[in-house]
Amino acid sequence: MINALIALGICLFFGPDFEATISWFKVFFLNYFLYSFLIATLLSGGINLLVEFSGRRFSWIEAPLKRLVLDLVLVISYSFVVSFIMSAFFGLFIWNYLSIDNMNWGSVVSNTKLPILIALGFTFFFTSRAFLYEWKQAAIEFEKMKNERLAGQYQSLKDQLNPHFLFNSLNVLSNLVYEDADKANNFIEKLANVYRYVLEVQDERLVILTDELKFARNYLELQKLRFGDRLQYKAEIVDADELMIPPLSLQLLLENAVKHNSATTQNPLFIEIVKTGNRLIVKNNLQKREVRGTVSGIGLNNITERYRFFTPEEVRVSKDGSVFMVSIPLLLSE
16 A cells, blocks of 8 residues: 555656546556556565565674665665666556667666665665664663663672671670570570561562561660660651661661670660651761671662662761761652
């Protein structure tokens, strides 16, 4: 249908003036429309196959210049051969202005000019379509690879948490076993409850803030078994059901506060969790102490890296000499 419309448009532009007679329609059909329709059909079908062939040889993404040159060479050569054969055939058998004994090759060649221009138009259409398709596929593949890479990186970050949490918990337990057997037993029970949450969220990208706060309180109660009144905390936040954060973010921040600050009866460590606007703040009084061994930096670095997957908002860390504070963005649930 498209080829018929193209042929009709060419005929009306180059053909004779319209006359409502049978002879006019006969001349119009044989001399103009049939020739134009066959040329358009052969060109569109053949050029489509040629563009597909060149697409298998060269990609628009990887070798655009070679692809363009190959398309033009194939299309111009093909359109010249087709239009030359059709012009000679119609000149000999339909239009009767040529004969085997007297072939006007110049006239035949001249008749190939318009089909070649039409062929270039088809080429522009098919090559544009092929280019857009390849570009779209390349963009989809790139996004797919990017998402897979990011998912792998994020999973790698999360994989750091379970061994890290378990290692530190076992260290605390080993100390309690020698200090107080009852405390050690209570610690094991609470650790089982806490670790159940760790296992539940290990495959989650985000968790509801309410659940994370509940876990944070359990974790702090776990630490109070170790420190007693030397550790104090406050975590009273409402309207947290619609907000989300990466799992175990609070645990890492709380662990960071406990690990790097001293806690004594005279100077207890006080940790506070508050919500301000669209951010959650974890702060503690700064009572810095030396930590034996090499500091791994998993805590703050892990949270910072994980947040980059979800929001351009940054994790903010600040201290004024007496208070250490970490502010993390809160994400809206989908």
